[in-house]
Amino acid sequence: MTIIPEIASFATDLTAIRRDLHAHPEIGFEEVRTAGIVAEALQSYGFDEVHTGVGGTGVVGILKGTGGQGRTIGLRADMDALPMDELTNLPYRSTNAGRFHGCGHDGHTTMLLGAARYLAAKRDFKGTVTFVFQPAEEGLGGARAMIADRLFERFPCDEIYGIHNSPMLALGEVGIFPGKAMAGASFFDITVKGRGSHGARPHDSKDPIVIATSLSQSLQSIVSRNVDPMLPAVLSITKIHAGSAYNVVPESAELGGTVRFFDDAVGDLVARRMREICAGAAAMYQCEIDIDIRNVFSVLENHPAETEAMRLAAVDVVGDAGVLTEPAPMMGSEDFADMLQAVPGAYCWVGHGGTMPLHNPGFILDDEILPIGASLLARVAEMRLAAG
Template sequence: MSPIDRIRTYAGELTALRHDIHAHPEIGFEEVRTSNLVAELLQGYGIEVHRGLGGTGVVGVLRGRSDNGRRIGLRAELDALPIEEATNLPYRSTVPGKMHACGHDGHTTMLVGAARYLAETRAFDGTAVFVFQPAEEGLGGARAMIRDGLFERFPVDEIYALHNAPNGPHGRLKTRPGPIMAAADFFDIRVQGRGAHAAEPQRGVDPIVVATALAQAMQSIVSRNADPLKSCVVSITQIHAGAAYNVIPESAHLAGTVRTFDGDVREVAALRIRELARGLAAAYGAEIEVEIRDVFSVLDNSAEQAAAAAEVATELFGAENVEADCVPRMGSEDFADMVMAVPGAYAWLGGTPGPGLHNASFNFDDSIIPLGSAYLARLVERRTAA
């Protein structure tokens, strides 16, 4: 029986698990219920469980039929997003303002499914290490686990992760050697002006005018400062200022993100944000404070592991459902920090096309759970035999 067929025999239990996690979302470093649920399931399968890495992370260790020294890591994310769910699903979020809008509930479920399969079959040599990571959504969960000694306590030769792709095609796996997802910086820019009556603007320094001028100027970074042959995105995603119709406020706040694949472009973007802020502060007589934070590194797949991922997917899904040199994406993933520590590969698995990631109407495609679980489990079987 193929791993897909075997896992399909308990796909109903996995789907119920996914719905349970979806109904009880927890955002970064708050995943107490979710991590407890995962730990209890792993223990029930006879897997050695370690808790508390990176705060709420869980690591499972499973030894195969013999020990040849090979150790393969598999990683999934536990956290949800601060989004109010807009679906009417029977298992919709029961927590106001929180939702699994990226599919981490599905990824966790797929890794649990892989762990169960491997624990029941033990058709592998070496050791499987299951990493359930907290706080992937921009809060540094991978870095927290690494700081807590993830790879010192649980060394692996290589590590793999999988993400759903709601744009489809259904059942197609995409990966590539080299950069597959962008680096990300988050920025906060605080403009300090001088408040005044809205009817007497000459008595103040309007921070809204300064903030909007800066927002416009920052769009020139991509078009006029970044190398046009190298990708760069500068997105302002928040502007906050004021609380009344007839008051010029004291301050304004802009926030957003920069996405790049190239270190030089990343430095240019950060430099220009600071230079534009200084220039506009002088021009308008305001004060501007800029904070730029390195949140995600470039996710750079190791060539050998990307080839292994494609090979396993071809075996399971057929060559027509594997794209081994896909186009990189400007999204970011902190699995990047794990593959900077050990060789590894990241891949996308297509679901039935529907609302996109981080959308209030998103719903993970349960039909790909057995596919993802089988893919992760087969990686352990094949790579421990290497």
């Protein structure tokens, strides 16, 4: 492994930054403290421009090389935490109840700050590096908010790159491959409006719990009986809420969940069948059923040339044996996909030690990943903007 020596020399500083961010997590579009730390750090590194409030709480830093005018490379990290409690008991655990960096975005932010510090001190490249610190990746549309705020019109990029930590890979392994790499996703909410009654007189009701559980079963048949089995798709109901007393049939019930897909036509098919099933159930049970389906993530597709560029940068940092290029698409989603639809680029996974998966209340990010990720981001920018 060849971590950039300058980055290795301030690795302890990166750990301190990451642990401070971890102790003070902020969820999407609330990253005021985090954005302030990022902006202050970029200014202290001597950045040419620092812009705040992009897409809500996003930060964009502009760094020009000493090699003169040239192309522009974008580097992106997400900043938001998850709306969940942390159960790690770490000395630097979350101090904000119901807020937890259970996906490692504190690490992503820190890695990009590490690359920023190194590149700002060296500036040995031709062109510009644009650093994009994005809010609200966890399903709230932070990438789309930045794009709607004219991110790429105000700060044009020829290419853009992003990374994500992965406890599923060993420390020092990097996974990168071209094509469809992460699923598109929709979230949905269904409200069943029945008629309540005494629990001892269910015949007086239009029981929304019976209707909701029937809907749950029916919706599960969409993937198995409507979607081509050669096209991956997932429909998961993750929430059912109804009732407040032992002897009351409630007036309504609510279901919620997610749909995942690698083909937009499949996503559209699933959404159409969901609406048809809900309409049919409403007619059958003589009740009202409202369904709201929201596309929140596009399919993440890596561009071939930029994927190769990121692979070469990864080889430079972790060695050829540490770079995994066998396609292994994930059903997880990532809103960097929207940036890749606007600008060519690539996204990779960087491994670290750990036994808990992402989004688990016991998830722990290994700080040894910080100089690796920072070196990878810095190297891809340097290699793509090499003066020669």
